[in-house]
Amino acid sequence: MEKFDVIVVGAGLAGLAAAYTLAGEGIEVVVLERGDYPGSKNVSGGRLYLNPVRDLFPGLWDGAPFERAIVREGATLMARNRSFTFHYTGSELRTDKPQSYSILRSKFDRWLSERVEERGGMILAKTLVTDLVRDNGRVAGVIAGGDELRADVVIACDGVLSLLPEKAGLRAPGRPHDFAVGIKEVIRLDRQVIDDRFNVGDGEGAAHLFAGDITKGLFGGGFLYTNDESLSLGLVVSIEDIAKEEAAGDAPALFEAFKARPEIEPLIRGGETMEYGAHVIPEGGYRALARLCGDGILVAGDSAGFALNLGFTVRGMEYALASGYHAAKAVVEAKKTGRFDAAELDVYRTFLEDSFVLKDFHTFKDTPRVLSNPHLFGHYPELIGNLMRDLYAVPAGPKSPVFTTLRKHLTLSELWTMIVDAKELTKI
Numbered sequence: 452m453e454k455f456d457v458i459v460v461g462a463g464l465a466g467l468a469a470a471y472t473l474a475g476e477g478i479e480v481v482v483l484e485r486g487d488y489p490g491s492k493n494v495s496g497g498r499l500y501l502n503p504v505r506d507l508f509p510g511l512w513d514g515a516p517f518e519r520a521i522v523r524e525g526a527t528l529m530a531r532n533r534s535f536t537f538h539y540t541g542s543e544l545r546t547d548k549p550q551s552y553s554i555l556r557s558k559f560d561r562w563l564s565e566r567v568e569e570r571g572g573m574i575l576a577k578t579l580v581t582d583l584v585r586d587n588g589r590v591a592g593v594i595a596g597g598d599e600l601r602a603d604v605v606i607a608c609d610g611v612l613s614l615l616p617e618k619a620g621l622r623a624p625g626r627p628h629d630f631a632v633g634i635k636e637v638i639r640l641d642r643q644v645i646d647d648r649f650n651v652g653d654g655e656g657a658a659h660l661f662a663g664d665i666t667k668g669l670f671g672g673g674f675l676y677t678n679d680e681s682l683s684l685g686l687v688v689s690i691e692d693i694a695k696e697e698a699a700g701d702a703p704a705l706f707e708a709f710k711a712r713p714e715i716e717p718l719i720r721g722g723e724t725m726e727y728g729a730h731v732i733p734e735g736g737y738r739a740l741a742r743l744c745g746d747g748i749l750v751a752g753d754s755a756g757f758a759l760n761l762g763f764t765v766r767g768m769e770y771a772l773a774s775g776y777h778a779a780k781a782v783v784e785a786k787k788t789g790r791f792d793a794a795e796l797d798v799y800r801t802f803l804e805d806s807f808v809l810k811d812f813h814t815f816k817d818t819p820r821v822l823s824n825p826h827l828f829g830h831y832p833e834l835i836g837n838l839m840r841d842l843y844a845v846p847a848g849p850k851s852p853v854f855t856t857l858r859k860h861l862t863l864s865e866l867w868t869m870i871v872d873a874k875e876l877t878k879i
């Protein structure tokens with residue numbers, strides 16, 4: 452029977468961040484990963500906001516395999532037959548410390564796992580954890596490949612469909628309402644073609660989000676990020692909504708229709724699909740978070756529910772990195788007392804409350820409810836699309852005054868609906 456100081460389950464960003472931090476403190480840590488190698492099972496849109504986690508890992512980022520620094524933002528509201536787009540760029544996005552980068556997880560997680568090993572952490576790939584070991588009700592290790600591995604603390608970083616927090620009684624079984632499904636393709640394109648199509652320079656990248664008819668009015672949206680020599684293109688849709696609305700079709704069909712849109716097809720034209728993956732995303736926000744610790748166990752990353760979709764940003768990776776880091780620091784604190792009960796490990800929650808992680812989740816606690824307003828994904832994209840159509844139209848006969856066109860679309864009842872919806876939007 453093996454005994455470690457800490458067993459981390461899952462070599463995603465949460466697990467690797469925890470192991471990197473623990474190994475840096477001289478704590479004996481093993482990471483158990485079911486995939487063939489770290490990154491092999493991980494799907495993400497691939498935009499990492501570095502600012503919140505830059506200082507947690509000093510010296511780490513210099514050699515990181517970032518794809519491109521994001522210097523152009525874009526968003527498109529898609530109606531059935533038209534769309535409305537805006538772009539944003541600013542000098543703050545073009546500094547020597549860019550706020551966000553595109554990454555590819557198959558490269559990035561592998562690179563981070565090598566940094567863990569350099570510090571003396573152990574990574575065991577192809578190792579599926581199937582259960583927890585308990586001593587008198589407290590977690591004392593895991594069962595992996597039929598073997599019992601013991602540790603003072605287990606850190607569950609086993610992702611969104613996490614098994615361990617449920618087994619430890621820290622999380623109730625998932626409700627469809629709290630999850631979305633994401634489909635993502637990585638499409639190879641020449642570097643120069645990407646620079647030209649997205650109007651970016653060497654090493655610079657663009658990020659673009661899409662909402663509206665692409666999800667047939669259901670809660671969700673699309674994303675497109677430029678990598679060094681590829682694009683990450685994806686679509687996310689609420690699991691509860693898509694299960695209810697048969698007419699919308701299934702997620703792969705929505706994704707194919709998205710790719711065929713005239714706004715998207717020219718951007719991916721000539722590209723070759725290198726990767727295709729589907730994955731679940733936690734979207735329940737603050738109210739759906741797991742309990743963060745128990746006797747001998749901590750929960751971090753998606754496993755705890757740390758992903759936040761604000762519509763214009765989709766964030767999970769830096770919450771994974773930060774929660775992994777703080778879980779490790781909590782173990783370091785508990786080790787000083789030699790006790791690893793929930794009471795000692797609860798310092799993890801304090802660390803998260805003092806950090807951007809729980810502050811963000813608290814600030815945006817109403818976001819999942821407010822954003823589930825179907826008007827945002829059907830009615831408004833159509834309204835804005837139709838308004839734009841009429842403003843830009845030059846008919847064969849005389850053109851209506853602009854005010855008449857505005858009045859045609861922005862009727863009193865329409866304005867009233869907008870006020871009611873806007874009042875809700877003030878809560879996010």
Ligand SMILES: Cc1cc2nc3c(=O)[nH]c(=O)nc-3n(C[C@H](O)[C@H](O)[C@H](O)COP(=O)(O)OP(=O)(O)OC[C@H]3O[C@@H](n4cnc5c(N)ncnc54)[C@H](O)[C@@H]3O)c2cc1C
Pocket residue numbers: 460461462463464465466483484485486489490492493494495496497498499500578579580581608609610611613614632633634635685686687729730731732751752753754757758765766767768769771
């Ligand atoms: C389509 C999509 C787009 C997204 N876009 C973005 C984005 O642009 N930006 C952003 O910040 N976030 C994004 N997210 C969210 C982000 O990817 C996640 O929040 C983040 O990857 C969570 O990291 P993690 O380490 O907690 O979990 P994961 O990366 O899922 O890692 C969990 C690991 O645990 C392993 N594992 C699971 N069960 C076991 C077991 N029983 N035994 C052993 N190993 C196990 C898995 O193989 C995996 O390697 C997106 C997610 C999706 C699905």
